[in-house]
Amino acid sequence: MNRPRYSTLVAGALALVAVLLAATAVLMDWSGEPHGGKIVVKVRLWAEPIAAAYRQSFEGFNRTHPNIEVRTNIVAYSTYFNTLRTDVAGGSADDIFWLSNAYLAAYADGGRLMNIGKTLGSGAASAWEPAVVDQFTRGGVLWGVPQLTDAGIAVFYNADLLAAAGVDPAQLNNMRWSPDGDDTLRPLLARLTVDADGNAAEAPGFDAARVRQWGYNAANDPQAIYLNYIGSAGGVFQRGDEFAFDNPAAVEAFRYLVGLINDDHVAPPASDTNDNGDFSRNQFLAGRMALFQSGTYNLAAVARDARFRWGIAMLPTGPKGRVIVTNGIAAAGNSASKHPDAVRQVLAWMGSREGNEYLGRDGAAIPAVQSAQPVYFDYWAARGIDVSPFFSVLDGPRIAAPGGAGFAAGDEALRSYFDEMFLGRGDVATTLRQAQAAANAAARR
Numbered sequence: 001m002n003r004p005r006y007s008t009l010v011a012g013a014l015a016l017v018a019v020l021l022a023a024t025a026v027l028m029d030w031s032g033e034p035h036g037g038k039i040v041v042k043v044r045l046w047a048e049p050i051a052a053a054y055r056q057s058f059e060g061f062n063r064t065h066p067n068i069e070v071r072t073n074i075v076a077y078s079t080y081f082n083t084l085r086t087d088v089a090g091g092s093a094d095d096i097f098w099l100s101n102a103y104l105a106a107y108a109d110g111g112r113l114m115n116i117g118k119t120l121g122s123g124a125a126s127a128w129e130p131a132v133v134d135q136f137t138r139g140g141v142l143w144g145v146p147q148l149t150d151a152g153i154a155v156f157y158n159a160d161l162l163a164a165a166g167v168d169p170a171q172l173n174n175m176r177w178s179p180d181g182d183d184t185l186r187p188l189l190a191r192l193t194v195d196a197d198g199n200a201a202e203a204p205g206f207d208a209a210r211v212r213q214w215g216y217n218a219a220n221d222p223q224a225i226y227l228n229y230i231g232s233a234g235g236v237f238q239r240g241d242e243f244a245f246d247n248p249a250a251v252e253a254f255r256y257l258v259g260l261i262n263d264d265h266v267a268p269p270a271s272d273t274n275d276n277g278d279f280s281r282n283q284f285l286a287g288r289m290a291l292f293q294s295g296t297y298n299l300a301a302v303a304r305d306a307r308f309r310w311g312i313a314m315l316p317t318g319p320k321g322r323v324i325v326t327n328g329i330a331a332a333g334n335s336a337s338k339h340p341d342a343v344r345q346v347l348a349w350m351g352s353r354e355g356n357e358y359l360g361r362d363g364a365a366i367p368a369v370q371s372a373q374p375v376y377f378d379y380w381a382a383r384g385i386d387v388s389p390f391f392s393v394l395d396g397p398r399i400a401a402p403g404g405a406g407f408a409a410g411d412e413a414l415r416s417y418f419d420e421m422f423l424g425r426g427d428v429a430t431t432l433r434q435a436q437a438a439a440n441a442a443a444r445r
Helices: 003-028 048-064 077-090 101-109 116-120 130-135 159-164 169-174 185-192 222-233 248-262 279-285 296-305 340-350 353-360 374-382 388-395 407-422 428-444
Strands: 039-045 068-074 096-100 145-149 153-158 211-213 291-295 310-313 328-333
Touching: 039 048, 039 340, 048 068, 048 340, 048 353, 068 340, 077 101, 096 101, 096 340, 101 328, 101 407, 116 340, 130 145, 130 328, 145 340, 145 353, 153 159, 153 169, 153 222, 153 388, 169 310, 222 248, 222 291, 248 407, 248 428, 279 291, 279 296, 291 296, 310 388, 328 340, 340 353, 353 374, 407 428
Parallel strands: 039 068, 039 096
Antiparallel strands: 096 328, 145 328, 153 291, 153 310
């Protein structure tokens, strides 16, 4: 007796749902876009502080482009590129998405990106940081609008720990690493590394198992550490799209770094750093590391969280001088976007001084539009922080940032070999030879 009544209620509910869905369809035109012809352009990125700056920037864009709404989509860096690959292949990727040089090739070669020269005009690139333009140019075509540049690598120092060891910060700008007798970095780090009993690493009674203060952050870190060492040794990491780090200079560089960790014990063990890219930064911020080699991408965190006197010094020089790697980020237009003209207008804004300088106003990132960069320098100058060491090194030679077709697969293949090498297991030259073969085999699949 109750079943007919129950069916009637269900039918009524379904009818109500149908009405609501129909109303939604009218309001949204089934496109997910606001009623009234406004176009939604979605921008995917992986950094929340930058997303906040973008939201302010896009509010400015909307004042002169009322028919286009720009929305940011934040995806965690840990899953960003896997998710992006899946979404691009499935046709559900955002209209514009951040890219790093390391992952450019597959999307550019696969026809997934807008040609920026055709989209914005061949002269647009003259306004942007040349190093970032070069990184996102492949086959003579620019495939992204430069957004951020990391500048160079420098060394943050804890002035209190230096004073306790009797080290003048001015000495740091003359640091030199070398496998020969003219090395000054290793003995300096031995003075700055201290065990639980207060013995420096240079002292006979030093206990390497009970370190309370590290001298330095030698680690399995390409951008901040080992690419710069390879470059300053005169070696290469890649030749074109091929992994090529099995060369005498690179072997020399890796042996030096692995020795700092496992022989001299002046840097944290790789068991702490291989799987935790923030370990060394956190040790520095906790006052347990004297020198922290890194880039401008950690400047805001150090300025915010350090509770000690600190400063910035030049990168150590090597046998071939100071050679650094620098990276950038570009905004790529999705060639499959349903709104190519709206995407063009948003990309033009992102590549303009007015649109790009929002990213540098709070000191979080260096704008890649050259005319927008003064806001970044003004921010740090107003706080009494000299950022020049990150930029002085740009006048010297550079080692190319890794990338190319198959890079992601090759990088994944070499990781276990590098992890073992930094743990001090196996011969460095043998490990590099095996890692290179594995990386290139994976990259060619």
